[in-house]
Amino acid sequence: MPAQPTGEVPPLDGSLPASAGVGAADRGLSLYVHVPYCRVRCGYCDFNTYTAEDLGPGASRDDYRANLSRELDLSVRTLAEVGAGDREVSTIFFGGGTPTMLDASVLAGMLTDIRARYRLAADVEVTTEANPDTLDPAYIATLVGAGFTRISLGMQSAVPHVLATLDRTHDPEKIPDVARWVKDAGLELSLDLIYGTPGESIDDWRRSLDVALANEVDHISAYSLIVEPGTKMGAMVRRGQLPMPDEDDLADKYEIADAAMTAAGLRWYEVSNWSTSAATRCEHNMAYWRNADWWGFGPGAHSHIGGVRFWNAKHPKAWSDRLLAGDSPGIGREVLSAQTREIERIMLAARIDSELRLDTLGPGSELAIRNFVNQGLLDAEAVAQGWFQPTLQGRLMADYMVRILTDYSV
Template identity: 50%
Template sequence: MPPSEAAESAQTRHDGVMANSAGMRDLGVYIHVPFCAVRCGYCDFNTYAPGEVEGATREGYVEAALQELALARGTMRGDARSVRTVFFGGGTPTMLDSAALIALLDGVRGTWGLSADAEVTTEANPDSVTRESLHALARAGFTRVSFGMQSAVPHVLATLDRTHNPANVERAVTWARDAGLKVSLDLIYGTPGESLADWRASLEAVIALEPDHVSAYALVIEPGTRMGAQLRRGEVAATDPDVQADMYELADTLLTQAGYSWYEVSNWAREPGDRCRHNLAYWRSQDWWGIGPGAHSYLGPHVVDGEEVAARRWWNVKHPRAYAARLAAGESPEADGEELSAEDLRLEEVMLRLRLRDGVPVESVEGRAEAVSRLIADELVDGAAALRGTLRLTRRGRLLADLVVRSLT
């Protein structure tokens, strides 16, 4: 077995042992910070620029999030387990000052406790941090920062409405590294007007910065966004899907040559230990609790006060004003939820785990032998791995991952 595969196998075994230690499932916590300085034209996330908050304040948000953590403590009574991953997403979490972020992390500690090896990540814009703020976060237990770089090409950043410039990224990465934080850089490809040469320049800039982790996502122009309206009016043109495929293959080639390995369709890590453990928990259907406006949560089958409880997913009200009002009134911020059957869980496992390099066991798609054979013939699934009992995407399969999932579910 090549050294890289041996390391990946060891990491997978380690994750499996940790997931089953003491007979309980891992728990991750996602904290959604819904504030942004501006709303980017392509963004359809649950975020709010200053003109959209309708009186909601950052201070009120922090108070409400701490109240929700207190509610969570009561809901999970008798379920004693510590948290292995915390992820602050948004929005732009670093719109909050470091003291507020630390207070929220302390709230997680007080609710569940943090495991000794906990991964604690915050997303950040390159121009929303300082040397001092990153050092403060590191001292408080943050271990990782994910910068929304998106591109290294000024005209692409302008199209995406990003507020930083390429120089901000290099400076922010240097500060984060000096603070002892692991660094991930997020990229978007397929922006209107972005050429393959532009994309290569962004990839080369990322590689030169030597981050621990890289994410690269194809831009999807959603109908309700400002860019969606521009597309409808003919002011911008969507990138041809074949060009986006070329961009993905270029990313995979250059990152692999630079020593990174893909572990999920859109994610590459320098070492197995550099993978985002929090996102791996999503893809492996492990439990997570979402805190904040619009945050989603998932708990698999579990026991509360000695009684078995079915798998359940739920989500909070979206607007930060409504969220804070619910909690100020002593009410749950939950908007709605659903119980998941065993078949729901099986289908989700296939959909999520197939995106991972580890793949899924062939028995997960029992009864789909004809579809599997066709996918192997079309070189979308690795035939040799299938013979060993695992369905694993080829590079071509990664480009068509959604099609493969539909074929198997």
């Protein structure tokens, strides 16, 4: 797992600088809950996760809800102190790990605990990530009854040998059943895919896309595999046991994905995300990309409130010990400079369809925009209307364009 970022040590009570509350009434508020438990640790994954049975008292699944309640109380108090409380929560996202490794009643109870402390919007989006082998109709019905609105299902691939390389344990044949259960229950469904796994052919990738789209879902996320140092897969690549993903292969698979999604009625709205309409986008992720306020609960979770970024102790035992002692689980923070916030605004908005207005860029950027149009990286009609809208090739070159644009804007 990656090391935590470096930053200043926050106060033991978790209090925020007064600047975090400035303008809070004009910003959205989202909540993220990190549930770190998994059945197995996948070889490619560098998220803060632990096999569920390896954690003892204080850090186990049995203790998680009570610990989360303590952090919820802390968050309400901390936000109120800087005048950033008493806002409607627009989105809640349970991620991991595998949140559905918890009993459905526990996951539902955690949402009840949130509702008791926060004012939720009438149309609040409540998502949980899930693995296909952790769901059945009864589990899903409990989530619906608690107020969940959306499930993000970790499909990753429909091809057994690709799943085996990723150390995924679910049966791909179960995907259609789970998709039907979720949709029959009235929940929105997103399928998460990964492309570029060592040994995955073009035909394998097409097969995964065909299976995903056959379920007539309204949202699909497709991410290129990144081999992270410190993971099992990273070690295998380093030893030559697996090949490093090829950049040309990744680009080809992205183009294949976009063509397949478009043909099925899904349009890209962020570089790695497609939906049938604006109404079926993942609003929680949009909050991240728009640099809204969010509080991250759980081991290793990160938060962002009014230009202050802070993060929790990574290990579940360290997280729970601090909460049991009445202290904040936060171990580091960074007050972002105006320059950093501007760089991040451009970097994130440039990945979203028509989110970045050209008149918010720095003086001199006009030449760069014209060059991007001439290179086929930006849509000329959108640019004429004042919007940054990458073409298909531009999405593949988004980082290149951002590096140039930020030179003009900071």
